[in-house]
Amino acid sequence: MLIARNTVVTLNYSVADLDGASIDEGANPLVYLHGGYGGIFDRIEEELQGKAVGDALEVRLEPEDAFGEYDADLVAIEPRQLFPDNIEVGMQFERGAEDGESEDGLFTITDIADDKVVVDGNHPLAGIALVFSCTVTGVRAATDEEVTHGHVHGEHGHHH
Numbered sequence: 001m002l003i004a005r006n007t008v009v010t011l012n013y014s015v016a017d018l019d020g021a022s023i024d025e026g027a028n029p030l031v032y033l034h035g036g037y038g039g040i041f042d043r044i045e046e047e048l049q050g051k052a053v054g055d056a057l058e059v060r061l062e063p064e065d066a067f068g069e070y071d072a073d074l075v076a077i078e079p080r081q082l083f084p085d086n087i088e089v090g091m092q093f094e095r096g097a098e099d100g101e102s103e104d105g106l107f108t109i110t111d112i113a114d115d116k117v118v119v120d121g122n123h124p125l126a127g128i129a130l131v132f133s134c135t136v137t138g139v140r141a142a143t144d145e146e147v148t149h150g151h152v153h154g155e156h157g158h159h160h
Contacts (some may be wrong), residue, residue: 001139005035006147016131018027018060018123019026023130030134033142034108041066055107063127070127074105080115087112095121148156 003009010031015024032039034048043065047057063069091109111118146153 001052001141003034003048003139006142007034008032008138008140008142008146008152009034009048009136011134012137013134014133016133018129018131020131025123026134029137031138031152032152033146033152039151041132042132045122047132048136050068050116051136053136053139056133058131058133061080061130061132063129066125066130067125076107076119076121078117078119080112080117083109083117089115095119100138 004110004127008027008031011026013030014022015026016022030040034040034045035043036042040048041061043061044059047059048101051057087109089109089112093105093109095105095107105121107119109117109123110120110123143153
């Protein structure tokens with residue numbers, strides 16, 4: 001069976017930066033519903049279209065194909081009193097959209113000074129080109145329920 005819209009695809013994969021440094025070893029297989037459901041980056045999905053079990057590929061993802069460009073506007077300095085006492089650099093939290101802002105998102109604490117906290121709303125891999133390597137290990141027809149829900153069910157997938 002070839003990878004096409006509404007097939008469930010299983011990949012063994014790894015992700016590295018352009019220097020070959022490992023970013024994700026892919027300890028568990030990646031299982032997604034193929035066909036524009038957002039389960040994998042669009043650029044990878046395009047490259048996998050028409051492939052079969054055993055096919056391997058390597059896809060270079062520019063930042064715009066992956067986690068986006070780094071946006072300095074997503075870095076903010078906030079008053080320390082807005083945060084709990086036990087915060088540490090590297091902690092992440094969700095921040096709701098405020099008046100005039102279009103998005104809420106996940107922010108990472110990148111620095112803590114006397115009375116200020118620096119938070120960054122960029123994905124940790126924003127601005128980085130990536131190399132996604134994979135081998136197709138499974139292709140099957142999606143169930144009607146998976147297509148309706150827009151994601152994989154069962155083993156390695158979503159459970160209700």
